Amino acid sequence: xxxxxxxxxxxxxxxxxxxxxxxxxxxxxxxxxxxxxxxxxxxxxxxxxxxxxxxxxxxxxxxxxxxxxxxxxxxxxxxxxxxxxxxxxxxxxxxxxxxxxxxxxxxxxxxxxxxxxxxxxxxxxxxxxxxxxxxxxxxxxxxxxxxxxxxxxxxxxxxxxxxxxxxxxxxxxxxxxxxxxxxxxxxxxxxxxxxxxxxxxxxxxxxxxxxxxxxxxxxxxxxxxxxxxxxxxxxxxxxxxxxxxxxxxxxxxxxxxxxxxxxxxxxxxxxxxxxxxxxxxxxxxxxxxxxxxxxxxxxxxxxxxxxxxxxxxxxxxxxxxxxxxxxxx
Amino acid sequence: xxxxxxxxxxxxxxxxxxxxxxxxxxxxxxxxxxxxxxxxxxxxxxxxxxxxxxxxxxxxxxxxxxxxxxxxxxxxxxxxxxxxxxxxxxxxxxxxxxxxxxxxxxxxxxxxxxxxxxxxxxxxxxxxxxxxxxxxxxxxxxxxxxxxxxxxxxxxxxxxxxxxxxxxxxxxxxxxxxxxxxxxxxxxxxxxxxxxxxxxxxxxxxxxxxxxxxxxxxxxxxxxxxxxxxxxxxxxxxxxxxxxxxxxxxxxxxxxxxxxxxxxxxxxxxxxxxxxxxxxxxxxxxxxxxxxxxxxxxxxxxxxxxxxxxxxxxxxxxxxxxxxxxxxxxxxxxxxxxxxxxxxxxxxxxxxxxxxxxxxxxxxxxxxxxxxxxxxxxxxxxxxxxxxxxxxxxxxxxxxxxxxxxxxxxxxxxxxxxxxxxxxxxxxxxxxxxxxxxxxxxxxxxxxxxxxxxxxxxxxxxx
Numbered sequence: 001x002x003x004x005x006x007x008x009x010x011x012x013x014x015x016x017x018x019x020x021x022x023x024x025x026x027x028x029x030x031x032x033x034x035x036x037x038x039x040x041x042x043x044x045x046x047x048x049x050x051x052x053x054x055x056x057x058x059x060x061x062x063x064x065x066x067x068x069x070x071x072x073x074x075x076x077x078x079x080x081x082x083x084x085x086x087x088x089x090x091x092x093x094x095x096x097x098x099x100x101x102x103x104x105x106x107x108x109x110x111x112x113x114x115x116x117x118x119x120x121x122x123x124x125x126x127x128x129x130x131x132x133x134x135x136x137x138x139x140x141x142x143x144x145x146x147x148x149x150x151x152x153x154x155x156x157x158x159x160x161x162x163x164x165x166x167x168x169x170x171x172x173x174x175x176x177x178x179x180x181x182x183x184x185x186x187x188x189x190x191x192x193x194x195x196x197x198x199x200x201x202x203x204x205x206x207x208x209x210x211x212x213x214x215x216x217x218x219x220x221x222x223x224x225x226x227x228x229x230x231x232x233x234x235x236x237x238x239x240x241x242x243x244x245x246x247x248x249x250x251x252x253x254x255x256x257x258x259x260x261x262x263x264x265x266x267x268x269x270x271x272x273x274x275x276x277x278x279x280x281x282x283x284x285x286x287x288x289x290x291x292x293x294x295x296x297x298x299x300x301x302x303x304x305x306x307x308x309x310x311x312x313x314x315x316x317x318x319x320x321x322x323x324x325x326x327x328x329x
Numbered sequence: 330x331x332x333x334x335x336x337x338x339x340x341x342x343x344x345x346x347x348x349x350x351x352x353x354x355x356x357x358x359x360x361x362x363x364x365x366x367x368x369x370x371x372x373x374x375x376x377x378x379x380x381x382x383x384x385x386x387x388x389x390x391x392x393x394x395x396x397x398x399x400x401x402x403x404x405x406x407x408x409x410x411x412x413x414x415x416x417x418x419x420x421x422x423x424x425x426x427x428x429x430x431x432x433x434x435x436x437x438x439x440x441x442x443x444x445x446x447x448x449x450x451x452x453x454x455x456x457x458x459x460x461x462x463x464x465x466x467x468x469x470x471x472x473x474x475x476x477x478x479x480x481x482x483x484x485x486x487x488x489x490x491x492x493x494x495x496x497x498x499x500x501x502x503x504x505x506x507x508x509x510x511x512x513x514x515x516x517x518x519x520x521x522x523x524x525x526x527x528x529x530x531x532x533x534x535x536x537x538x539x540x541x542x543x544x545x546x547x548x549x550x551x552x553x554x555x556x557x558x559x560x561x562x563x564x565x566x567x568x569x570x571x572x573x574x575x576x577x578x579x580x581x582x583x584x585x586x587x588x589x590x591x592x593x594x595x596x597x598x599x600x601x602x603x604x605x606x607x608x609x610x611x612x613x614x615x616x617x618x619x620x621x622x623x624x625x626x627x628x629x630x631x632x633x634x635x636x637x638x639x640x641x642x643x644x645x646x647x648x649x650x651x652x653x654x655x656x657x658x659x660x661x662x663x664x665x666x667x668x669x670x671x672x673x674x675x676x677x678x679x680x681x682x683x684x685x686x687x688x689x690x691x692x693x694x695x696x697x698x699x700x701x702x703x704x705x706x707x708x709x710x711x712x713x714x715x716x717x718x719x720x721x722x723x724x725x726x727x728x729x730x731x732x733x734x735x736x737x738x739x740x741x742x743x744x745x746x747x748x749x750x751x752x753x754x755x756x757x758x759x760x761x762x763x764x765x766x767x768x769x770x771x772x773x774x775x776x777x778x779x780x781x782x783x784x785x786x787x788x789x790x791x792x
Contacts, residue, residue: 156605290753
């Protein structure tokens with residue numbers, strides 16, 4: 001089939017689909033109309049508050065646009081994009097920092113949420129409801145307050161974390177002790193700890209999923225002699241893969257947008273040794289602190305493209321490891 | 330019948346609301362943005378709201394609206410408002426830093442001053458020129474100055490049996506053995522070491538001093554950035570007359586001294602101690618903890634800055650360096666944004682704030698009025714205001730003379746002076762500060778050289 005034939009076939013199919021759409025019965029058309037009416041608040045909201053600003057921000061990326069002097073904005077074409085991709089080493093350095101942190105934080109965060117959910121789902125756990133409430137409670141503490149509290153908890157001199165470690169015989173207190181927020185080797189671990197404070201939502205979602213796994217499967221596995229670990233690996237994990245997948249996508253997107261913790265603790269200085277110079281911190285500094293909104297918009301769009309690519313990749317990979325009951329393949 | 334009454338009542342209510350809204354709309358709306366300088370602390374909010382209410386009640390042509398944004402976010406919020414075409418009309422009080430952070434955003438007041446025949450004779454002409462920026466015009470009318478000074482905790486001096494700092498500029502320091510010393514950086518360092526105490530009661534001049542368990546420090550340049558603290562050694566800037574990035578020798582010397590004070594002599598809190606509970610757990614208000622012997626600070630600190638301090642304190646002179654004393658100065662003004670749609674109304678508000686209410690506002694913010702006619706009874710007014718707000722302090726018997734005398738030693742160039750790409754340059758030197766304050770082994774010269782190179786790159790990009 002040559003190119004023109006292929007094109008003609010595609011056009012024909014498109015026309016056919018369009019005709020099919022108009023070949024609705026009166027009742028179906030009425031139903032579609034009401035569907036659209038009920039969807040319209042969201043559609044209008046999306047168009048006004050998401051889609052339009054996105055288009056405008058893309059236009060910004062083509063301008064040399066300083067926040068405090070919007071009247072002096074100047075069209076520069078792809079200059080900002082060239083600067084970002086070819087001339088600005090910070091782009092790649094901050095991306096590297098972001099991915100490095102994600103590689104450490106993502107597995108710890110996801111595994112912790114899952115295992116805690118398994119624990120909270122266990123029938124052997126005393127006071128399950130109280131425990132569930134307690135594990136979820138930190139999520140309700142405003143993030144900024146939690147970060148400030150953690151910065152004091154991790155203070156090398158008077159923070160209780162070091163005081164407790166010191167009790168075990170490990171030297172932790174003081175300027176030559178464990179400087180969680182100052183040591184480039186500890187900083188990602190410290191940030192991950194702070195992140196674990198807020199995994200209540202992920203625990204909750206995992207928990208709901210665990211409760212949906214049919215108990216008969218465990219009973220059958222028990223009869224067949226499968227132990228707890230085997231049941232976890234061969235029944236629980238496969239059955240909750242849709243939720244693991246959901247948490248994975250959300251976590252990846254969240255980590256790509258990682259901003260609040262380094263900003264509150266260091267105001268985006270990158271301290272220590274540039275290890276907290278995350279991509280979104282760099283974006284914020286360019287767009288708002290340095291007021292280079294044109295360049296900031298370019299950085300934002302690049303992150304959007306990266307995020308989209310990773311999400312597409314995850315969805316593609318999902319067909320190999322995510323189990324959807326009742327799905328035909 | 331009941332329904333008819335209800336409907337009539339509702340219609341009347343709507344009419345009343347419509348009329349009041351129409352009346353409000355008749356007024357020109359002027360937005361006053363507070364956040365780039367003083368004015369965001371909780372006790373000041375109500376007082377500023379009162380001034381706004383007074384202004385709105387005094388006339389029916391303008392509706393003044395107050396917007397207070399916390400200082401940490403105020404710069405970003407204002408940037409965003411400007412970009413969104415939603416900028417306020419008046420911004421203030423703000424210092425040189427606030428003004429320099431938004432180059433090109435301020436209205437040249439020259440024509441408004443002329444059109445309104447605004448009387449500037451009550452100001453020092455040099456101070457008026459201070460707000461005249463080449464290429465941008467008269468960007469402000471003087472409002473208040475905030476001299477800096479030494480503050481010391483009397484109780485800690487008494488506890489250690491250490492004589493107080495001198496009470497005036499030029500006076501020597503008499504030590505515990507009766508020896509006289511020039512009140513300079515070296516003397517300050519020695520006194521600060523005696524005031525720095527570990528958990529066992531040893532001070533920083535002793536060999537037994539336990540640097541990992543310090544409970545009290547001797548000195549700190551509080552609430553200041555690298556340029557501000559280095560100015561203790563002399564006035565300078567990171568940019569020379571040719572526009573090149575430089576590290577002035579006197580500032581290099583200062584930075585070595587600060588690093589040694591934090592990491593070798595331990596009479597000043599380094600970043601570890603600064604963030605600890607001993608120094609207020611990251612609040613950065615060391616003096617208020619009662620564990621700090623001396624600080625250098627500005628007039629705007631008074632009142633709220635010692636709200637929790639359960640100790641007596643007093644003012645002293647800033648120490649000299651190489652025979653020269655530099656008491657850095659903050660000078661505040663109010664500006665009108667050039668995007669204001671109602672510059673005439675904004676100017677009317679501005680003249681109200683800087684004229685009729687200047688005495689109230691300067692007392693409120695703790696500043697010394699720029700108006701010559703208000704300077705004579707400035708101390709009395711401040712004492713009265715502070716005594717009412719913070720009755721625990723014997724405000725009348727503090728050494729106010731030394732505070733005023735600090736005005737004779739201002740920094741020129743000012744430590745908040747502008748630089749190309751001001752916000753980016755500021756962020757870079759703040760990174761330097763964070764680096765050296767956190768690391769005992771940092772090579773100060775190398776860090777400063779790196780800072781200079783990076784600043785040069787920032788300046789070049791801005792040209």
